[in-house]
Amino acid sequence: MESALGCDDEGEEKQQMSKSDLIIRIAGEGGEGIISAGDMITQACARAGLDVYTFKTFPAEIKGGYAMYQVRASGQRLFNQGDTFDVLCAFNGEAYDLNHARLKSGTALVYDSPGGDFEPDIPEGVFAYPIPMTATAKELKSPKAKNMVALGALSQLFAIPEVSLREVIGAKFGRKGEAVVQANLAAFARGRELAAALTKTDPFAVGQAVEKRDVVVMSGNHAIGLGALIAGLDFYSAYPITPATEIAQYVAKHLPKRAGTLIQAEDEIASIAQVVGASYAGKKSMTATSGPGLSLMSEMLGMAFMSETPCVVVDVQRGGPSTGLPTKHEQSDLFLAIHGTHGDAGRIVLSVENVRDCVDLTVQAFNLAEKYQVPVLLLSDGSLAFSTQTIPYPDPDSYTLVERKRWDGEGEYKRYQLTADGISPMADPGTHGATHIATGLEHNELGMPNYTPANHEAMQDKRFRKLMTVAADMPPAEVDAGAEEDMADIGVIAWGSTIGVVREALQRLRAAGIQAKGFYPKLLWPLPAEQFEAFGAGCRRLLLPEVNFQGQLAHFVRAETSLRPESYTICGGLPFTPDMIVTKVKEMLA
Amino acid sequence: MNAPLNHLHKVSLQSKDYKDNVTPFWCPGCGHHGVLTSLLRALSEIGVDPNFLVNISGIGCSSRLPYFVKSYKMHTLHGRAGPVATGTQLARPDLAIVVSGGDGDGFSIGGGHMPHLARKNVNVTYVLMDNHVYGLTKCQASPTSRREMKTVTTPYGGVEEPLDPVLYMLTYGASYVAQSYAANAKLTTRLIKEGMEHKGFAFINVLSHCPTFNDIDDAKSFKEASDEVPTEHDVADLDAAMHVVNLANRAGRVPTGLLYRVERPTLDQRMAELVERVGGHPEYDLRKIIDLSRP
Ligand SMILES: Cc1ncc(C[n+]2csc(CCOP(=O)(O)OP(=O)(O)O)c2C)c(N)n1
Ligand code: SF4
Ligand SMILES: [Mg+2]
Numbered sequence: 001m002e003s004a005l006g007c008d009d010e011g012e013e014k015q016q017m018s019k020s021d022l023i024i025r026i027a028g029e030g031g032e033g034i035i036s037a038g039d040m041i042t043q044a045c046a047r048a049g050l051d052v053y054t055f056k057t058f059p060a061e062i063k064g065g066y067a068m069y070q071v072r073a074s075g076q077r078l079f080n081q082g083d084t085f086d087v088l089c090a091f092n093g094e095a096y097d098l099n100h101a102r103l104k105s106g107t108a109l110v111y112d113s114p115g116g117d118f119e120p121d122i123p124e125g126v127f128a129y130p131i132p133m134t135a136t137a138k139e140l141k142s143p144k145a146k147n148m149v150a151l152g153a154l155s156q157l158f159a160i161p162e163v164s165l166r167e168v169i170g171a172k173f174g175r176k177g178e179a180v181v182q183a184n185l186a187a188f189a190r191g192r193e194l195a196a197a198l199t200k201t202d203p204f205a206v207g208q209a210v211e212k213r214d215v216v217v218m219s220g221n222h223a224i225g226l227g228a229l230i231a232g233l234d235f236y237s238a239y240p241i242t243p244a245t246e247i248a249q250y251v252a253k254h255l256p257k258r259a260g261t262l263i264q265a266e267d268e269i270a271s272i273a274q275v276v277g278a279s280y281a282g283k284k285s286m287t288a289t290s291g292p293g294l295s296l297m298s299e300m301l302g303m304a305f306m307s308e309t310p311c312v313v314v315d316v317q318r319g320g321p322s323t324g325l326p327t328k329h330e331q332s333d334l335f336l337a338i339h340g341t342h343g344d345a346g347r348i349v350l351s352v353e354n355v356r357d358c359v360d361l362t363v364q365a366f367n368l369a370e371k372y373q374v375p376v377l378l379l380s381d382g383s384l385a386f387s388t389q390t391i392p393y394p395d396p397d398s399y400t401l402v403e404r405k406r407w408d409g410e411g412e413y414k415r416y417q418l419t420a421d422g423i424s425p426m427a428d429p430g431t432h433g434a435t436h437i438a439t440g441l442e443h444n445e446l447g448m449p450n451y452t453p454a455n456h457e458a459m460q461d462k463r464f465r466k467l468m469t470v471a472a473d474m475p476p477a478e479v480d481a482g483a484e485e486d487m488a489d490i491g492v493i494a495w496g497s498t499i500g501v502v503r504e505a506l507q508r509l510r511a512a513g514i515q516a517k518g519f520y521p522k523l524l525w526p527l528p529a530e531q532f533e534a535f536g537a538g539c540r541r542l543l544l545p546e547v548n549f550q551g552q553l554a555h556f557v558r559a560e561t562s563l564r565p566e567s568y569t570i571c572g573g574l575p576f577t578p579d580m581i582v583t584k585v586k587e588m589l590a
Numbered sequence: 591m592n593a594p595l596n597h598l599h600k601v602s603l604q605s606k607d608y609k610d611n612v613t614p615f616w617c618p619g620c621g622h623h624g625v626l627t628s629l630l631r632a633l634s635e636i637g638v639d640p641n642f643l644v645n646i647s648g649i650g651c652s653s654r655l656p657y658f659v660k661s662y663k664m665h666t667l668h669g670r671a672g673p674v675a676t677g678t679q680l681a682r683p684d685l686a687i688v689v690s691g692g693d694g695d696g697f698s699i700g701g702g703h704m705p706h707l708a709r710k711n712v713n714v715t716y717v718l719m720d721n722h723v724y725g726l727t728k729c730q731a732s733p734t735s736r737r738e739m740k741t742v743t744t745p746y747g748g749v750e751e752p753l754d755p756v757l758y759m760l761t762y763g764a765s766y767v768a769q770s771y772a773a774n775a776k777l778t779t780r781l782i783k784e785g786m787e788h789k790g791f792a793f794i795n796v797l798s799h800c801p802t803f804n805d806i807d808d809a810k811s812f813k814e815a816s817d818e819v820p821t822e823h824d825v826a827d828l829d830a831a832m833h834v835v836n837l838a839n840r841a842g843r844v845p846t847g848l849l850y851r852v853e854r855p856t857l858d859q860r861m862a863e864l865v866e867r868v869g870g871h872p873e874y875d876l877r878k879i880i881d882l883s884r885p
Contacts, residue, residue, distance in 0.1 A: 012777070020858070044885075143724075170655065171605075215883075215884070215885065216884055218885075224706070226880065229876060229879065230876060234681065235680065237678065254879045256864055256865050256868045257868055257878075257879065258870060258871075258872060258876075259871050259872045261680050261861050263680060263857075265673060266673075266702060266705075267652070267702065268672075268707040269673070270673035270702075270706070271673075273666070273667070273670045273672075273677065274673050274674065274677030275677050275678075276666070276673055276677065277646070277664070277674035277676060277677025277678040277679075278678060278680060279677075279681075280664055280677075281681035282661075282682070283681040283682075291820075299667055300670065303666060352845060355864045361647075390885070393880065393884075396876040396880070428661040428682075429643075429644050429685050430684070430685070431640050431641065433641075434641075435610075435640055435641060435661055435662050436663075437656060437663040437665055438665075439664070440665065440667060441665060445657060448657075449657075480731075545609035565861075
């Protein structure tokens with residue numbers, strides 16, 4: 001069932017990070033304005049200086065189908081989407097039914113009544129607020145403004161900043177003219193009145209910002225696009241695929257302003273081929289896709305490694321195998337990302353935890369690709385793709401950018417010159433005296449085909465030698481030790497957006513008296529084995545939660561280190577929640 | 591024109607000066623030698639600066655051609671030279687770009703890219719060295735093999751009809767379509783030269799015999815089957831071009847010469863226009879873009 005964003009079916013008490021930490025879920029039929037109402041709450045809370053972290057599910061259908069938008073807002077720093085909602089706003093009976101199991105005693109329900117398509121029997125202990133959303137919108141002669149009535153009611157009941165919401169509504173509908181803005185504001189105001197007439201019995205209210213910060217609110221996908229622009233992206237080749245398309249959407253809009261080029265290719269094979277062609281011509285180039293597209297790119301990724309052509313490929317993972325669960329969350333492309341091509345090829349694989357990483361690690365990906373002249377894969381995932389989060393304003397001047405090493409014009413030019421660090425200078429077409437071939441055939445220093453045993457071994461060694469210093473170019477993987485200094489009872493290793501869930505779980509475990517540490521690698525390949533070993537040495541037990549069936553990172557950790565983490569895998573199309581990790585750790589230590 | 595865009599990078603070199611110091615690895619008598627010779631001559635006649643020339647190929651005997659030409663070059667993957675060249679061209683519209691490859695490379699494994707090179711009007715010159723067989727993998731049927739041909743995979747003769755590259759390229763919307771045969775160096779040179787001077791996607795199909803693995807299409811039969819299009823043929827008329835090709839096919843003949851040529855905006859021109867329309871420039875302040883994401 002869709003609503004299972006958590007595992008507290010055991011009835012475990014939900015712990016709030018703080019009083020001001022509130023999770024509101026809006027659910028209903030796609031096309032009823034669920035997503036835009038959620039977006040408005042997100043924007044308004046961010047304007048008011050709160051941290052937001054959203055989680056959405058879209059219907060797989062183009063029109064209709066169940067849609068859900070969950071906003072978590074807090075005056076404190078947020079790391080994940082939380083366990084389950086405090087407030088459910090149900091637009092219809094289906095949304096109510098799907099979320100019924102999560103409507104525990106102590107949660108609040110705002111629902112469409114009278115005049116909606118259902119009358120719930122309110123579970124015990126649930127604070128219920130009937131709001132005639134559909135009827136009011138009809139009465140106001142703006143049937144599309146049902147979501148505005150709901151928004152008004154939510155804002156009144158849970159203190160979502162009214163002024164900010166009004167601004168956001170104005171901004172959202174401004175383009176459609178003053179009449180539309182006024183109609184929506186009227187529906188919003190009516191929603192507030194209707195709610196004000198009810199008696200508030202629940203304890204929930206959106207908190208106050210602790211401090212005013214300079215932030216932007218972005219989805220993971222848009223943030224990757226921004227990271228690429230900051231990195232100096234020149235060329236992007238796109239092929240649409242859920243859940244990666246919004247990266248191309250963002251880049252298509254903004255790259256031409258920077259005089260760069262985005263082109264839609266005929267398939268992902270062509271996309272990666274164009275990227276390699278553009279990079280050979282001296283330009284910073286990338287493409288973004290999901291698992292099926294990455295499968296198609298495998299052959300060319302090998303060629304990029306062999307010909308030492310820098311490129312950045314983003315994989316926004318979705319549920320697999322095959323076409324799988326295109327709109328769902330999974331972390332299951334690690335095998336493909338690390339080894340997916342024939343013939344003993346290398347590459348660099350990074351993975352992002354949150355929206356901020358989407359900016360920072362995309363810049364890092366370009367820097368590493370340029371420095372080492374290798375393909376760099378950046379892994380994101382389906383929930384991060386659409387999750388909007390507040391992040392500190394990314395000052396473009398605060399990033400260090402790396403350019404590929406270019407030939408200085410001295411002596412004879414050898415494209416694949418054997419050097420101590422394996423890095424050989426490149427030469428853009430147009431450079432006098434440096435004509436050369438980039439080839440997928442094994443070659444000598446000049447690029448000429450050469451299949452002798454000594455040459456192949458020397459060249460493989462050169463290409464892999466480059467990767468030996470990658471770990472030193474990145475900040476070491478974060479060790480989340482809390483106040484623990486000694487041996488931890490449990491060490492949790494996590495990658496991707498699971499990290500944010502583990503951060504919160506560890507806080508709860510520590511509050512419960514358990515000595516817990518976390519290890520959060522962002523560089524997954526080459527695997528920084530010593531860092532893993534050092535972490536493992538400080539923990540009695542190790543747990544590695546990841547959202548895939550086979551335990552893919554656990555596999556590499558076992559292969560590359562002496563550690564034997566316990567693998568905790570789920571693959572239901574949804575991320576972990578902090579509760580799930582807490583429960584698992586308690587089980588392990590019991 | 592494709593090469594060099596602004597007449598900036600013109601040089602005066604003889605065709606032998608464009609030869610890189612790698613001996614062609616092709617079999618003696620292979621038609622690909624002739625295509626190479628014609629290409630070198632065309633480069634010399636135009637005066638392309640080798641430093642601003644990029645040869646890009648896929649995989650096959652024919653795809654080895656870049657090794658033998660003094661230029662920047664990429665020897666890529668089977669079937670993928672077209673999209674690689676698209677990336678290079680868009681990244682650096684000032685470069686002269688020649689794509690070369692075989693019938694299998696271009697119309698079997700790479701066949702999905704052909705329509706897009708043509709309709710996008712990517713400003714490159716594509717020389718297809720069509721020997722009606724897979725040479726490098728030693729005699730298998732290609733999409734242009736004649737049905738009766740016996741190969742490793744068709745020991746009793748084939749079961750499929752061949753396709754006609756020039757008819758496809760006309761249909762796909764290529765803005766320059768021509769055909770020749772390898773032994774006709776004069777015509778091949780002229781067509782490559784005009785193709786490189788053409789602003790847009792230029793496709794030249796060169797029937798190039800493979801004496802080692804195709805003994806039903808040899809240099810002599812290619813020559814005998816060819817009819818140069820009459821001088822009165824209107825190269826600006828797409829219907830006329832299709833008609834010439836269809837008539838020849840029905841008669842078992844091969845029309846050679848320039849079949850079709852039209853001037854229309856190239857992909858890189860359209861891209862440049864787009865950038866101009868949005869007032870783009872490399873120094874555009876990123877903060878203006880980032881500010882759009884403030885709440
Ligand atoms: C992905 C892939 N599949 C198959 C091959 C094997 N292969 C190499 S060349 C070739 C066909 C070459 O024929 P053609 O393109 O007509 O060139 P020719 O050798 O005839 O000039 C094939 C099938 C390959 N290199 N890569
Ligand atoms: S096998 Fe055929 S195509 Fe290849 S080099 Fe020999 S003659 Fe030429
Ligand atoms: Mg062939």
